[in-house]
Amino acid sequence: MQEILTALEQRHDLPDEALCALLETDAMDGALFQAADRIRRERYGTEVFVRGLIEFTNYCRNDCYYCGIRRSNGKVQRYRLSREDILACCTEGYALGFRTFVLQGGEDAYFTEQRVCEIVSEIRERFPDCAITLSIGEWEKSSYAAFFRAGANRYLLRHETADLVHYRRLHPGAMSPEHRKRCLFDLKEIGYQVGSGFMVGSPFQTTAHLCADLRFLQELKPDMIGIGPYLTHGDTPFRTQPNGSLELTLRLIAVLRLMFPYALIPATTALGTIHPQGREMGLKAGANVVMPNLSPVSVRKLYSLYADKICTGEESAQCRSCLERRVAAAGYAIVTDIGDVRRN
Ligand code: SAH
Numbered sequence: 353m354q355e356i357l358t359a360l361e362q363r364h365d366l367p368d369e370a371l372c373a374l375l376e377t378d379a380m381d382g383a384l385f386q387a388a389d390r391i392r393r394e395r396y397g398t399e400v401f402v403r404g405l406i407e408f409t410n411y412c413r414n415d416c417y418y419c420g421i422r423r424s425n426g427k428v429q430r431y432r433l434s435r436e437d438i439l440a441c442c443t444e445g446y447a448l449g450f451r452t453f454v455l456q457g458g459e460d461a462y463f464t465e466q467r468v469c470e471i472v473s474e475i476r477e478r479f480p481d482c483a484i485t486l487s488i489g490e491w492e493k494s495s496y497a498a499f500f501r502a503g504a505n506r507y508l509l510r511h512e513t514a515d516l517v518h519y520r521r522l523h524p525g526a527m528s529p530e531h532r533k534r535c536l537f538d539l540k541e542i543g544y545q546v547g548s549g550f551m552v553g554s555p556f557q558t559t560a561h562l563c564a565d566l567r568f569l570q571e572l573k574p575d576m577i578g579i580g581p582y583l584t585h586g587d588t589p590f591r592t593q594p595n596g597s598l599e600l601t602l603r604l605i606a607v608l609r610l611m612f613p614y615a616l617i618p619a620t621t622a623l624g625t626i627h628p629q630g631r632e633m634g635l636k637a638g639a640n641v642v643m644p645n646l647s648p649v650s651v652r653k654l655y656s657l658y659a660d661k662i663c664t665g666e667e668s669a670q671c672r673s674c675l676e677r678r679v680a681a682a683g684y685a686i687v688t689d690i691g692d693v694r695r696n
């Protein structure tokens with residue numbers, strides 16, 4: 353096993369069999385996290401980048417079986433932020449030192465291509481020194497291009513699972529894994545910095561699926577890779593499924609850092625939800641991004657992708673300073689620059 357780890361650290365790749373073996377044992381975790389931290393410090397030092405997350409709508413036309421804001425969940429109180437609300441979040445975030453805004457939401461028909469473009473243009477005009485990231489699901493390439501022209505420069509779209517059969521077990525027939533992958537390559541072609549990723553421990557997931565996820569990411573070469581444990585939501589068809597595991601998520605963060613030394617890897621909110629120190633552990637296993645919530649407190653609880661989500665009661669400034677402390681306690685330091693990927 354030690355040879356496997358050494359090979360991964362030196363070559364940033366492993367054959368399938370060794371990769372699967374590494375994912376299936378906890379024997380190497382200590383050494384694995386140390387190796388990931390070494391590689392991360394070589395490229396990024398102790399820097400941790402912040403992205404201000406604005407969850408601007410929980411309406412969604414999709415019906416993903418795992419997601420709490422799926423269309424068929426009649427128990428969610430739906431909301432959408434106005435253009436003014438969104439701009440106010442950015443203004444507050446800018447004052448707190450954020451230089452990246454992530455607009456995330458369900459696939460909400462109200463936010464047409466034109467409306468999204470208007471919002472993006474206005475943010476671009478008011479905050480010319482900031483990165484604008486969209487995370488609003490699947491669109492035609494022409495729409496992605498229009499958002500880009502309006503001023504968006506990054507896009508987050510997790511592939512969720514690279515295995516076609518597994519994808520179909522997590523999503524209704526109207527959603528296509530081929531289309532989701534197509535979207536990711538379209539986004540790259542347009543010139544976006546792209547983030548992808550997957551849930552760890554989603555129902556029916558096997559080690560072979562995880563291996564396929566890593567291979568897909570090698571093909572896509574995204575700038576950012578977001579992973580977090582699958583967390584069960586009580587009002588979804590997966591209500592009886594168990595949560596994903598903290599340990600496996602951390603192991604995968606470390607493997608991602610070793611396979612993709614350049615990548616921006618967030619310590620996600622889902623990781624902080626499954627364990628009170630989850631995000632700190634994620635940073636120590638190779639993550640280098642945190643995404644504090646900038647949404648108005650009045651809507652935070654309503655963006656409930658999964659149960660018991662953290663940070664739903666605090667003002668943005670509190671979220672920011674809480675993370676600042678946590679990152680420092682883990683031995684790293686938040687930086688407020690735009691935080692572009694370092695490919696070399
Ligand atoms: N509508 C956008 C944003 C989705 S929410 C899109 O389709 O890209 C962002 C991410 O949350 C999803 O990509 C998914 O990986 C994750 N997520 C959704 N439900 C979850 C759950 N129950 N547990 C953990 N992560 C979840």
